[in-house]
Amino acid sequence: MNLKQPNSNEATGTVNRSRSVVPMSGLCTRCTDGCKGGCEIWLSSFRGREVLYPGPFGEVTAGADKNYPVDYSHLNIQGYAQGAKGLPEGLEIGSDTALFSSVNTETSYGWDRKVTMSLPIFTGALGSTEIARANWEHFAIGAAISGITLVCGENVCGIDPGLVRDSNGKVQKSPEMDRRIEIYRKFHQGLGEILVQMNVEDTRLGTAEYVASKHNLETIELKWGQGAKCIGGEIKVKSLERATELKNRGYIVQPDPTRHDIQQAFKDGAIKEFERHSRLGFVSKEGFLEEVDRLRDIGFKRVTLKTGAYSAKELAMALRYSSEAKIDLLTIDGAPGGTGMSPWPMMNEWGIPTFYLQSLAYQYAEMLKAKGIRVPDLAIAGGFADEANAFKALAMGNPYFKAVCMGRGLMIPGMVGKNIEKWIEAGTLPKTVSKFGSTIPEIFVSYQELKEKYGERMSEIPVGALGIYTYAQKFRTGLQQIMAGSRNFSVSSISRSDLMSLTEESAKISGIPYVMDAYKDEALDILLA
Numbered sequence: 001m002n003l004k005q006p007n008s009n010e011a012t013g014t015v016n017r018s019r020s021v022v023p024m025s026g027l028c029t030r031c032t033d034g035c036k037g038g039c040e041i042w043l044s045s046f047r048g049r050e051v052l053y054p055g056p057f058g059e060v061t062a063g064a065d066k067n068y069p070v071d072y073s074h075l076n077i078q079g080y081a082q083g084a085k086g087l088p089e090g091l092e093i094g095s096d097t098a099l100f101s102s103v104n105t106e107t108s109y110g111w112d113r114k115v116t117m118s119l120p121i122f123t124g125a126l127g128s129t130e131i132a133r134a135n136w137e138h139f140a141i142g143a144a145i146s147g148i149t150l151v152c153g154e155n156v157c158g159i160d161p162g163l164v165r166d167s168n169g170k171v172q173k174s175p176e177m178d179r180r181i182e183i184y185r186k187f188h189q190g191l192g193e194i195l196v197q198m199n200v201e202d203t204r205l206g207t208a209e210y211v212a213s214k215h216n217l218e219t220i221e222l223k224w225g226q227g228a229k230c231i232g233g234e235i236k237v238k239s240l241e242r243a244t245e246l247k248n249r250g251y252i253v254q255p256d257p258t259r260h261d262i263q264q265a266f267k268d269g270a271i272k273e274f275e276r277h278s279r280l281g282f283v284s285k286e287g288f289l290e291e292v293d294r295l296r297d298i299g300f301k302r303v304t305l306k307t308g309a310y311s312a313k314e315l316a317m318a319l320r321y322s323s324e325a326k327i328d329l330l331t332i333d334g335a336p337g338g339t340g341m342s343p344w345p346m347m348n349e350w351g352i353p354t355f356y357l358q359s360l361a362y363q364y365a366e367m368l369k370a371k372g373i374r375v376p377d378l379a380i381a382g383g384f385a386d387e388a389n390a391f392k393a394l395a396m397g398n399p400y401f402k403a404v405c406m407g408r409g410l411m412i413p414g415m416v417g418k419n420i421e422k423w424i425e426a427g428t429l430p431k432t433v434s435k436f437g438s439t440i441p442e443i444f445v446s447y448q449e450l451k452e453k454y455g456e457r458m459s460e461i462p463v464g465a466l467g468i469y470t471y472a473q474k475f476r477t478g479l480q481q482i483m484a485g486s487r488n489f490s491v492s493s494i495s496r497s498d499l500m501s502l503t504e505e506s507a508k509i510s511g512i513p514y515v516m517d518a519y520k521d522e523a524l525d526i527l528l529a
Contacts, residue, residue: 064336086490118147127153138464147191309351334382417467
């Protein structure tokens with residue numbers, strides 16, 4: 001198994017001096033006294049806990065590079081020369097109707113009150129991180145005009161500089177939360193939705209009550225830890241005053257900004273930043289069911305749940321409890337995944353990898369179904385970035401998995417669009433972009449399409465949103481082509497039989513037939529008839 005090399009990585013800005021490295025530890029085979037850098041142990045010797053995180057923190061998105069024994073690349077998609085599943089009822093099947101451009105990529109989720117999206121993808125939780133805040137206009141409007149759901153992540157109210165709390169410590173005013181919801185709604189046109197996520201801190205702060213009463217949101221999402229993998233969401237701040245403010249609000253802040261020695265170290269310049277952590281959650285069946293009932297009593301039409309790459313036990317809890325609570329969407333997030341705020345060792349070494357986790361989820365869902373228990377709609381997350389692997393996940397999880405949750409795959413286009421605009425204004429457009437043109441209408445193939453649709457409102461759409469929409473259209477077309485090749489003309493018609501395992505180990509884990517066995521009986525029937 002080809003694994004990442006420990007003790008050095010671009011994400012942490014560290015390298016090995018030697019070409020010969022011990023595979024398990026990542027140490028140079030000849031560690032020299034007087035080395036000037038810079039492996040992780042070397043850098044940790046004077047920067048300590050800073051080296052646990054990808055950097056520059058808050059400016060990068062980071063994903064683990066561990067190569068797991070089996071992943072979605074170990075599956076291939078079946079192609080057929082006949083048939084067409086999922087065409088509109090009553091439509092005659094033939095070469096003039098079964099066109100790839102006719103493929104319907106819409107999907108929906110919800111126990112009773114369904115939400116429809118234009119594509120079977122939606123954003124991961126974009127919460128209190130600086131990248132989410134600074135790029136929110138691009139991300140939110142991009143998701144809205146693309147017709148997909150946007151998840152506003154945890155701790156947004158809690159870290160809001162403009163937060164006002166009432167006498168009971170509950171949120172009374174949160175300008176940042178208001179801004180986020182209003183920006184999405186500005187261009188929302190009925191497909192997808194914005195939902196707000198809650199962790200332990202949000203529950204204590206009364207975030208659900210606030211977004212329900214002020215914004216009349218229809219959906220709220222509970223979260224079982226997992227903001228920065230299993231240790232709760234976190235951010236970093238670079239001022240002593242801000243760190244102290246967050247500590248006074250009840251957050252865990254490390255190192256402790258109220259300690260005299262820490263204050264002095266910050267004044268000396270040794271400590272340059274502080275981490276804000278959330279508390280760990282503790283899940284019980286009774287507590288979970290009561291919380292879901294409480295949220296519905298507040299007025300939410302839909303309650304969803306996001307859980308992470310925990311053990312098989314927690315996966316079973318999530319599925320069974322969600323079924324009993326009639327959860328509208330359960331999003332299961334596998335390793336690695338991530339948007340750049342998780343400690344790097346945890347990114348690489350913690351949790352069940354996505355392929356294995358989804359395989360277990362499918363097995364457990366089948367068990368519940370056999371007992372006559374309805375399985376809630378499911379979504380899978382954890383490292384997805386393209387339509388081919390999204391198709392594989394939807395097919396492998398049929399009929400339970402309705403969508404794929406994406407983190408960096410939907411963030412990157414927003415940042416690319418934003419930066420293209422900056423480069424044009426500064427006259428520093430790189431050749432990688434300028435070869436396509438020098439203006440926004442020249443560079444973005446979707447510009448005129450949106451201009452035709454929105455007219456004068458086009459000036460209100462940031463270029464990062466244009467980037468997300470353009471990427472979404474590429475995703476849609478690519479997915480249509482893959483689906484047509486497997487003769488699926490609606491997302492609901494995709495099935496496990498549309499996949500084959502390329503390795504016997506993949507077949508064993510997923511239950512998808514090995515390539516040499518897939519359709520073997522049908523093939524022999526034709527040959528030997």
